Amino acid sequence: MDKSISSTEGEMVHVEVINTDDYISKLSNDLLLEILSKSSTEEVIKTSILSKRWGNVWKKTPCLCLDMRRIVKTTTLLPGVFHQAANSVTKVIQDHCGHLERCTIYHDSRQCENGMLEFWIQSLVNVKHIKDLTLENFSPGSKSNNRSNVTLDLPPRSFSHPRLTSLSLSQYNLKAPHAFLVCWNLKNLKLIGISSEVEVFNAVLVAxxxxxxxxxxxTCHRKYGILKIDNHNLKFLYLSCSRIKGVEVSSPSLDIISIGSLSCEMENFIIASPRLHFNRNYWATGKVFPHTSYYISCPYQGEASIGHEIMMNGSNVCMKMFASMSVSVDLTNAKEVEMLRQVLAVWPGDMQEVEILFKSNNAARKESESSIGNTQNAFWEDTKPFPSAQFCAYTVWLSNFSGSNEEFALASRMIMQGTVARCMIIKPSTVSPANKLEIEAAIARLKELPKGHENLRIVMF
Structure with a gap:
């Protein structure tokens, strides 16, 4: 604070007194860890030199991200630095003494000699009891499909600790499935840029x-086998498979399947999932655009929709410009309509096409959804663009169209507000001759509406 004092000549002199109290260091460890959670692991560890008070705080952070990409990039002419960086990672893992929830390690293949990678996995999984583990091998300047020069040949049950629920591996050769034996603990598995035999992948998925x-x-080493995915708990599936002869999926609980790229033909892709039956799919666009099929459903009260959370946080790599999507939605259920709006609104760019398949409004609903789920008239009277002013699809398919008030309201908003740019294709539901006249009348009314895009065509399929 400022203070005023008198000098010998009677002049007033202003002196600024600086308060040197370190209030931050006086906070509890929980609050300090909350502050450190906003910083990188490198910055967090550096706080240990601030004072004795800060010396061990970082060791209790719940998340570690050990990223050696920057170190390797700036020291490519000093091979010894690779091993020093690997030793530093080992020391950080060993020194950490708190409750470790998540750890991410980006490493170079040269940093995994002498069993170093195996030691990290053993320490994190079986000693630290990590919940979420991400390991990515990288090589600066190499193409992504040429980086898998680290072969994982780990001991049996390396990933079978009951606390480990999420595992992500990137850019490795997988020699055998032994590390995944009895992996009932895993809820979330991502194998990105992994190469192996199709039998190894199938053994991993069975475990x-x-x-x-x-x-x-x-990527399969030889194009001869069938990838088999048989899981009754699966909610979200992403596939991008090269050198694969076919894929068989059996999952009655599956809500979302995203296909980035598949080398097999449509007749060799078999899916047994009662919810995911759409008119449009990955092959309908000529295997040009990634495609996502999404059956929108409201979870039980108090539960989260796993697939919807993935779509909303951008974890689905198919969410990109010019992709295509099929969604199934009940327009009489406000929750489902809002979930549709949310997913389309967060899409990162223009969509090549979107198919909206209307569920039967007469389908039985769970008792918990019967009242709270019903849409209100005010929802359709809202003048805001649907799903947002930024979203645009070149082609919109409306499948199972019955001409209901909700369907007409959604279609009219898309037409007038510029959501659909080139063509709206309406595929009517199977109805009686009397209802056919009603559907045709609704489509005629849609064609008469002012269009957000002048050259928009509206056709009945």
Missing amino acids: CTSLEVLALEI
Whole structure:
């Protein structure tokens, strides 16, 4: 604070007194850890030199991100630095003494000699009891499909600790499935840039019986086998598979399947999932655009929709410009309509096409949804663009169109507010001759509406 004092000549002199109390260091460890959670692991560890008070605080952070990409990039001419960086990672893991929830390690293949990678996995999984583990191998300047020069040949049950629920591996050769034996603990598995034999992948998937989220970006050594995914708990599936002869998916609980790229033909892709039956799919666009099929459903009260959370946080790599999407929604259920709006609104760019398949409004609903789920008239009277002013699809398919008030309201908003740019294709539901006249009348009214895009065509399929 400022203070005023008198000098010998009677002049007033202003002196600023600086308060040197370190209030931050006086906070509890929980609050300090909350502050540190906003910083990188490198910055967090550096706080240990601030004072004795800060010396061990970082060791209790619940999340570690050990990123050696920057170190390797700036020291490519000093091979010894690779091993020093690996030793530093080992020391950080060993020194950490708190409750560790999540750890991410980006490493170079040269940092995994002499069993170093195996030691990290053993320490994190079986000693630290990590819940969420991400390991990514990288090589600066290499193409993504040429980086898998680290072969994982780990001891049996390396990933089978009951506390480990989420595992992500990137850019490795997988020699055998032994590390995944009895992996009932895993709920979330991502294998990105992984190469192996199709039998190894199938053995891994058989061992992981409790998966709810599965992302596979894989390359098979030989194009002869069938990838088999049989899991009754699976909610979200992403596939991008090269050198694969076919895929068989059996998952009655599956809400979302995203296909980035598949080398097999449509007749060799078999899916047994009662919810995911759409008129449009990955092959309908000529295997040009990634495609996502999404059956929108409201979870039980108090539960989260796993697939919807993935779509909303951008974890679905198919969410990109010019992708295509099929969604199934009940327009009489406000929750489902809002989930549709949310997903389309967060899409990162223009969509090539979107198919909206209307569920039967007469389908039985759960008792908990019967009243609170019903849409209100005010929802359709809202003048805001649907789903947002930024979203645009070149082609919109409206499947199972019955001409209901909700369907007409949604279609009219898309037409007038510029949501659909080139063509709206309406595929009527199977109805009686009397209802056919009603549907045709609704489509005629849609064609008469002012259009957000002048050259928009509205056709009946």
